[in-house]
Amino acid sequence: MRSRTSHRRTPRTTQRRVAAVALAGVAALIATAVQSGAATAAPGTAPRTAGSAASASESVTLTPAQRAALMRQADSVKAETAKDLGLGAKEKLVVRDVLKDRDGTVHVRYERTYDGLPVLGGDLVVQGDTAGEADKVVKATRAAVKPATTAATVPAAKAEQQALSAAKAEKAAGADVDRAPRKVIWAADGTPVVAYETVVGGLQHDGTPQELHVVTDATTGEKLYEWQAVQNGTGHTVYSGTVDLTTTQSGSSYNLTDGARGGHRTYNLNRGTSGTGTLFSGSDDVWGNGSPSNAESAGADAHYGAALTWDYYKNVHGRSGIRGDGVGAYSRVHYGNNYVNAFWSDSCFCMTYGDGSGNANPLTSIDVAAHEMSHGLTSATAGLVYSGESGGLNEATSDIFGSTVEFYANNSSDVGDYLIGEEIDINGDGTPLRYMDKPSKDGRSKDSWYSGIGSIDVHYSSGVANHFFYLLSEGSGTKTINGVTYDSPTSDGLPVTGIGRAKAEKIWFRALTTKFTSTTNYAAARTGTLAATGELYGTDGAEYKAVQDAWAAVNVGARSGGPGGGGTTFESSADVAIPDAGAAVTSPITVTGRTGNAPANLQVSVDIVHTWSGDLVVDLVAPDGTSYRLRNRTGGSADDINETYTVNASSETANGTWQLRVQDVARYDTGYINGWSLTFP
Known part of the structure; x- marks a missing residue:
């Protein structure tokens, strides 16, 4: 009788997994958060945007209680789901996230364990008529999780020393072990093996808090991978003019607590680098005076940006909060001294903003706030590894949604555009950090894919996806939008006709939340966005063709063809x-x-x-x-x-x-x- 044991050898990508994000240096922006880890809404309740047709495949808004019920349902059948997926007897599924479509289709995202050990790079998404039903599946790895052993022969102390050495090599200050080595199964690259994961704290070379993860083979002592889990990405605001803020009154005073958006709070670190700081409070409900010298001004910007981002995800994409559970993150402003950066951290579930060079340019503009908060979304959904091509996609996702939130805000003081960080002038020369229409204009980012794209900084490899999104939204060539003139080229010299930002943002969000995994690269992103487009708009319309053409225009895949077209x-x-x-x-x-x-x-x-x-x-x-x-x-x-x-x-x-x-x-x-x-x- 033939064995029923699975021994698949399907090739996979070589990206790994990470966990948070910030601005990189003075030329590349805000990073992401990645980590390894809805009962039926009435038809017609899913939000729509101008120019986008309602689709059975759009996600509906789930209340926290509805989401929790679906997650419990998926959890109750996870053993059956694992069996349907052909997982081994030692493999278990852990429910991480759930979405539901207008037509009732449920998408459940899982982490995986093997013999009780976390599997890094073992995440997957199943799609079916009920929570846990696996009619379709997208996996971060196709390799069978069957390590030769789960026994460690290398002492944990050696892994710890290796991690501290890695931090020293990165010129970290005050490096110490935050989390002792834990045994895991490393499945993010090649054949799964037993390994140690060690986390080192302290500060990165630029003053950003450090959470350096180092993975060590537990049988050979070889360093398999390392990543940073914290990476750089009525108020009178610095950048957005006078705006309405949702606050909370407590007795005779007011504070920056937004009860309408999951209890989001904004704190003043007052040049500190740890803790939450002090909740902004005052005797009146007026915050700041528009000047960076007034501590409340940046607080108002951050509070406003967080509210806009919350509303955008809820009203455009039907997601209640970053994790979909109705719980608000929090913001910290005035981090450090002359700190030219901002970052998202999973460990605190918060956004943190420095005040820039000379403490005169707080990094709290709308697109930066949305960029950082979107790192949290990526972490809670696809968990794109902050390295290689998946890292570029991670960073681009925050740029994409930073831009779309800015358009959504419709704020005359900071109009919507396809420029990232144009208000904060981090370079000191009045230029944006990044240009989505032609990323290479910043002197570092790449306009299109090439075989070595995964080896460069993720803030620059992100240009491929940023350029794709601009072309899909607006098309190629010269045009002026909100007073900004763009001139977007294509790698093959052929034109691209855009489908509008409203449809493009729906496609990217659906691909991120239902098609992408921790190891998605650019080729897989093309596949995922095409699948998302087919579900939202069909495979025979202008939208599907435009996605093919926009990817081809950045050298990822082939054109859609046309009458008489070939190849x-x-x-x-x-x-x-x-x-x-x-x-x-x-x-x-x-x-x-x-x-x-x-x-x-x-x-x-x-x-x-x-x-x-x-x-x-x-x-x-x-x-x-x-x-x-x-x-x-x-x-x-x-x-x-x-x-x-x-x-x-x-x-x-x-x-x-x-x-x-x-x-x-x-x-x-x-x-x-x-x-x-x-x-x-």
Whole structure:
């Protein structure tokens, strides 16, 4: 009898995981927070934005009680979910987040443990009709979590010393061990192994609080990875003019507590670098005078920015609070002395702002506040590792939502634009930190993808996604928006037609919260945004085409093609479970924009994860139902199918819905369609 043990070998990305964010130096902005870790709302209650059609796939707003109920439901069936996903007996799921769509579809995000140990890089998202049902799944790693051992042969003290040495190499001040080495399974890169994770505190070289995580192989002593968990990203405000603030009256005094937004509070650190500081309070309900020299002015900016960001996520995307649980974060202003930075930290669930050079330019403008708070969103959802390409996507997510919140605010003193940090003048020359229309204008960021993009600072690799988002929203070429003139190029020299910011922001939010994982890279981000677009707007409209073209314009993937166009790829990234010795299953791809018939050399790329590929019969089914056999029970006991087949489909009309049909015709082994594509040469 054949073994039922899974031994998958699907390739995966090499990014890892992190946990918080800030502004990097004086030229790159605010970073992110990453870490390793809704009952039905009535139809029609999901918020909409101007220019975006209501979609069954939009998320509905869940009350904290509804969200908690769905999380309990997912938790109650997590053992069954793990079994459906083919996880091993020693693997357990831990519910982390949940979203629900207008049509009732539920998305549950999980962490994973193995033999009781946390699995770093083991996160996944399942999608189904009920909480925990796994009709579709997106995983951070396809590698089977089956370490050779969970026993450590290297002393924990060696891992601790290695972590302290890593902090010293980064010129950290006052480095000490905040968290003693704990055993984990490291699955974020290659074959999962038992490891130690050690956390070192102190201060980074620029004065930012440090939370340096160092991962050490517990059997060899090799340093596997390191990351910082804290990274740099009526009030009379410094940047936004006179604004209304939601405050709380206590007796005869007032304080900056926002009871309408989860109890968000704003504190004055008064040049301190630890603790919460002092809650802003006063005898009247007027805060600041618009000058940086008045401590309340920056407090008013931060309080206002947090409120705007809360309202944006709730009213545009249906999310109540950063974690979706209705609980507010808090803000700290006047951090340190001449501190030219701002950061989000998971450990305090808070945003922290310095006052800039000479303590004259507090980093509390709308887009900076939204940028930092959005790091918290990324941490609570995709958990994009703050390194390599996933780190660039993490940073770009905060830039993207920093910009969209600024547009949402509609504040005449700080108008919406695609410039990041233009108000705070961190460079001292009146220029923004970053430009989304042409990122390279800052002298460091990249306009498009190349093979080495993952090796540069994440604040500059973020340019690829920032540029994509601008092109998707506004298109290429020259245009003026709110008095700012943009001129966005494309890497292939071809134009891109934008679909509007309202639709683009919906696509990015859905991809972040339901498609991205801790290890998502740029290629996977393209796949995820296309999947999100298909769910929101369909696969045969202008939106889907624009996403393909905008990614191609930053050198990620192919163009959508068009009448007479060539070299066009259509793809599906949806996971489809293949039942053991069961009925055939299908995965569809809708082809549009072609003329005439399909070519005689149609390329069909198939990615199937299965533990006994010889069980499978695989067919391509044309729009008229004609079947083309690709594979008929070949491969024996080998794992998986990762092949490209050439099909003479010249008798078939190109446009229409094509299907990959797969059937398992023997017992004992299971798997799923991981994705497939059609390329028209």
